[in-house]
Amino acid sequence: MMRKDFFFWGTIACAVTVMAFITLPLIQLLTAPSLVMLKETIVDKDVLNSIVLSLSAAGIAALISFVLGTPLAYLLARHEFRGKRLVEGIIDLPIIIPHPVVGIAILSVTGRNHWFGQLLSEWGIRIMGSVTGIITVMTFVAIPFYIKAAKEGFDAVSPRLENVSRSLGASMTSTFFRITFPLAWRSMLAGIIMASARAISEFGAVVIVAYHPMIAPVMIYERFETYGLKYSQPVAVWLIGICLVLFLVLRILTTKQKRPA
Amino acid sequence: MISVENLHIDLGEFHLKDISLDVEKNEFFIIMGPSGSGKTILLETIAGLVQPKAGCIKIGTEDITHLPPEKRGISIVYQDYALFPHLTVVENIRYGLHFNKEDKAAGESRLRELLMLLNLEGLEKRYPETLSGGEQQRVAMARALVVNPQILLLDEPLSALDPRLREEFRLLLKQLQKRTTATILMVTHDFSEALALGGRGAVMNAGRIEQMGSMEDIFQRPKSTMVADFVGMKNLFAVTIDYEIAHIGDLQVHLGRGYSNGEHFIAIRPEDIVLSAEQLHSSMRNSFNGQIVQIISQGFYYEIHIVVGKVIFCALVTKGALLEMDLQEGREIFLFFKSTAIHTF
Numbered sequence: 087m088m089r090k091d092f093f094f095w096g097t098i099a100c101a102v103t104v105m106a107f108i109t110l111p112l113i114q115l116l117t118a119p120s121l122v123m124l125k126e127t128i129v130d131k132d133v134l135n136s137i138v139l140s141l142s143a144a145g146i147a148a149l150i151s152f153v154l155g156t157p158l159a160y161l162l163a164r165h166e167f168r169g170k171r172l173v174e175g176i177i178d179l180p181i182i183i184p185h186p187v188v189g190i191a192i193l194s195v196t197g198r199n200h201w202f203g204q205l206l207s208e209w210g211i212r213i214m215g216s217v218t219g220i221i222t223v224m225t226f227v228a229i230p231f232y233i234k235a236a237k238e239g240f241d242a243v244s245p246r247l248e249n250v251s252r253s254l255g256a257s258m259t260s261t262f263f264r265i266t267f268p269l270a271w272r273s274m275l276a277g278i279i280m281a282s283a284r285a286i287s288e289f290g291a292v293v294i295v296a297y298h299p300m301i302a303p304v305m306i307y308e309r310f311e312t313y314g315l316k317y318s319q320p321v322a323v324w325l326i327g328i329c330l331v332l333f334l335v336l337r338i339l340t341t342k343q344k345r346p347a
Numbered sequence: 348m349i350s351v352e353n354l355h356i357d358l359g360e361f362h363l364k365d366i367s368l369d370v371e372k373n374e375f376f377i378i379m380g381p382s383g384s385g386k387t388i389l390l391e392t393i394a395g396l397v398q399p400k401a402g403c404i405k406i407g408t409e410d411i412t413h414l415p416p417e418k419r420g421i422s423i424v425y426q427d428y429a430l431f432p433h434l435t436v437v438e439n440i441r442y443g444l445h446f447n448k449e450d451k452a453a454g455e456s457r458l459r460e461l462l463m464l465l466n467l468e469g470l471e472k473r474y475p476e477t478l479s480g481g482e483q484q485r486v487a488m489a490r491a492l493v494v495n496p497q498i499l500l501l502d503e504p505l506s507a508l509d510p511r512l513r514e515e516f517r518l519l520l521k522q523l524q525k526r527t528t529a530t531i532l533m534v535t536h537d538f539s540e541a542l543a544l545g546g547r548g549a550v551m552n553a554g555r556i557e558q559m560g561s562m563e564d565i566f567q568r569p570k571s572t573m574v575a576d577f578v579g580m581k582n583l584f585a586v587t588i589d590y591e592i593a594h595i596g597d598l599q600v601h602l603g604r605g606y607s608n609g610e611h612f613i614a615i616r617p618e619d620i621v622l623s624a625e626q627l628h629s630s631m632r633n634s635f636n637g638q639i640v641q642i643i644s645q646g647f648y649y650e651i652h653i654v655v656g657k658v659i660f661c662a663l664v665t666k667g668a669l670l671e672m673d674l675q676e677g678r679e680i681f682l683f684f685k686s687t688a689i690h691t692f
Contacts, residue, residue: 166359246429249396252416253423254494255446264442268433 112326119320127320133305137325140302141332143217144285147224151232151281156274159233160266163240177230185290188226192295196222219295224285232274232281239273240266275340279333286329348372348530349393349498354402356385356392356554363388363554366402370532370547375524377541377562378534380551381577386534387426389551390500393532394421406497417446419498422491422529426503428483430475436486437462437471443494454493461489464526465519481512485519492527501533505540517543538578542566550574570692572612580614580690581650581661587611593691595658601632603686612692619688620662622651623681624672631683635660639678642669649674653682 119127127133162174180188196213197203206213213219243266251261267274289303297304302325310318349370356363363385370376378386391397393404395416403412411419422443431439440461444454462468465485475483484504491499504520505513521544524531535541541548542562549559550573558570569575575583586593586600588611593600600613621631637655649669651662660682664674674680 244427244429246425246427247431249391249394249416250423250425250429250490251431251442252396253394253419253421253500254443254490255417256442257415257417257446260446265431 115319116323116326118316119323123320124323128324132300133302133321133324136300136302136305136321137328139217139220139299140286140325141328143220143224143301144228144282146221147228147285148232148278148282150221150225151229152274152278155229155233155277156236159236159277160240160262162233163237164245177233179230180227181230185227185288186294189223189291189294192219192223192226192291213295215296215298217296217299220292220299220301223291223295224288227288227291228281228285231284232277235277235280236270236274239270239277242273243269272340275336279336283329283333286325348374348407349532350405351389351393352403352405354389354392354404355400356388356397357400358388358397361385361388361554363392363399366556368549368556368559370530372530373524373528375520375531375533375544375546377544377546377548378532378551379538379541379548379565379577380536380557382536384551385554386536386551387502390423390502390532390534393498394423394500395419396423420494420496421498421500422494422496423500424487424491424502424504426506428475428487428507430483430486430490432475435472435474436467436478439475439486440467440489440493442490447494449495457495458489458493461493464523465489480507480509481516484508484512484516488519488523492523492529495527496529499527499529499531501531503534503536505535506537513540520544538566550577552577568690568692569614575612575614575690575692579616581617582615582620584613584658585610586613588691593689597656598635598658600689601686602689602691603632606691614690614692615660615684615688617650617661617663619684620660621683622653622662622664622668622672622674623683626681627683629683631685633686633689634681634683636679636681639674639676639680642674642676651680653680655682 158177162170183191193214194200195202196206196219198207203213211218213222247265247269248261251265252258256264287303289307292301293304293307300308302321306318306321306325309321349368351366351368354363354366356366366389368376378389380386388397392399395411395414399412403410405411406419431442434442437458440458441454444451444458447454462471465488467482467485467489470478470482470486475486478486484507488504501520505516508516517540520531520533533544545562547559547561548565550557550565552573558565558574565574566578569578569580572583584593584595586595588594588602588606588608590605590608591602593602593611593613595613602613621627626634626636635655637653637660639651640654640659641650641652643650643652645663648663648665651664651669651674653660653662662682664672668674
């Protein structure tokens with residue numbers, strides 16, 4: 087009995103420590119700036135622009151992840167093929183690689199010294215110091231999160247449902263949109279939320295590819311470097327606040343409603 | 348109607364080899380075999396959901412081997428029903444009609460008819476998760492039949508039902524077969540179920556067809572030890588035959604007619620072995636004296652294991668007979684069987 091008690095209280099103590107570790111700095115950050123400061127910050131055009139840029143670039147990155155990642159996630163969930171583990175390993179790479187390295191890697195392939203960079207330049211696409219560059223970097227770091235979540239969603243849909251649908255006359259495309267998608271969309275949306283969150287929080291890779299135009303994390307960093315902690319906090323509070331509200335709304339919208347029996 | 352010729356399927360570690368089948372129009376054909384013998388894969392290949400490595404599948408004279416599943420007119424009902432969880436009962440059943448080119452009114456009228464026939468009226472707006480196993484089963488059947496398939500594939504449709512529902516569903520299947528024009532291929536791992544449904548069938552084992560023919564033929568005349576074991580022939584012995592006599596060790600069994608000399612197998616159904624407390628003077632040519640070593644209850648029946656020399660025979664008796672003859676472990680008993688009850692292969 088003593089041992090069980092010790093185990094129980096040990097677990098509780100660890101749980102409380104982890105909760106405090108995560109929430110304490112955030113609560114401190116959120117409560118540090120005064121309301122006046124918060125108001126002054128949000129009317130600052132630069133701040134507002136950086137938050138809007140962060141949100142829109144992250145949203146586009148998540149959308150690109152959705153469009154390009156969905157077929158790949160479906161392929162991985164439904165088919166066994168040689169090299170599947172290698173493909174899964176490659177998808178995980180952006181999670182493992184240090185963030186500045188991601189920025190350097192993207193610059194090295196899109197720079198003028200690389201044939202791909204020259205091609206982009208011919209098409210009039212600029213990566214360095216552009217919104218396109220920001221979106222590219224954000225997609226790079228966010229897409230693994232979307233693919234993983236979508237794959238889990240597809241895994242949870244029994245292939246037998248698709249088999250039955252096809253035997254009843256539906257083509258593969260009809261089957262996907264009538265059966266697979268309606269059953270997996272919550273996981274896909276969760277993936278989009280995860281990917282957006284990851285994209286919004288990216289700093290290290292973006293700062294190398296595009297210091298300007300400034301996304302919110304770069305602006306927070308700049309204010310911290312130039313003016314100190316106090317001046318950077320209100321921007322951070324606004325970024326966190328807006329993100330929390332957005333994700334909360336999405337979560338509520340996607341929560342499964344219980345069907346009446 | 349449907350013929351499968353020299354089909355080879357290679358699914359990584361799982362293989363089907365040289366499968367050939369011929370099923371007539373409107374026939375009820377049963378594919379039997381133990382779990383893992385490849386029955387479901389064969390159904391999925393016929394439905395076009397798995398591509399074979401070699402061989403061909405024909406409906407009539409048309410080669411459908413490479414036709415996509417949606418163009419085959421073959422419906423499949425899985426063991427777990429595979430109802431679409433996000434659609435109501437009626438939406439599930441109506442699903443196939445969206446892709447059917449025929450008159451909408453005809454489809455709707457067939458839907459109404461199936462709802463009535465399968466006793467699903469009143470459940471139309473319910474979701475699958477709120478239905479009982481039997482109801483889900485009937486919805487899956489209605490969904491498969493509403494598109495008027497040429498062939499209906501049933502993957503172990505009775506295994507998830509309790510015994511009472513099983514009996515009901517067997518009757519329903521027979522009724523459905525009379526009412527539809529569909530050829531039915533059903534898979535089961537339970538031979539007694541197959542026997543109850545009759546018709547023709549095939550026994551599969553380890554990716555091959557071991558035997559094909561009428562149920563009666565498979566039941567009475569198994570062609571291999573695997574089939575004999577599968578159809579419940581418990582008394583299966585390796586023997587040396589000397590024309591009319593089979594030797595099981597020291598035991599001599601009269602076969603009633605001559606066979607080629609050499610190593611063979613004989614099988615005797617447990618229900619064909621007669622037990623008696625005394626020696627009987629009957630036409631049964633094989634009579635032995637043994638000792639009961641084990642009595643196993645099988646619900647309404649009892650399996651009596653009797654050792655004769657070094658050989659153990661298994662007989663089946665009713666509870667009434669068990670009590671009447673006062674059968675107990677350790678008791679001496681006579682056992683008899685006719686030569687015609689022995690199956691030699």
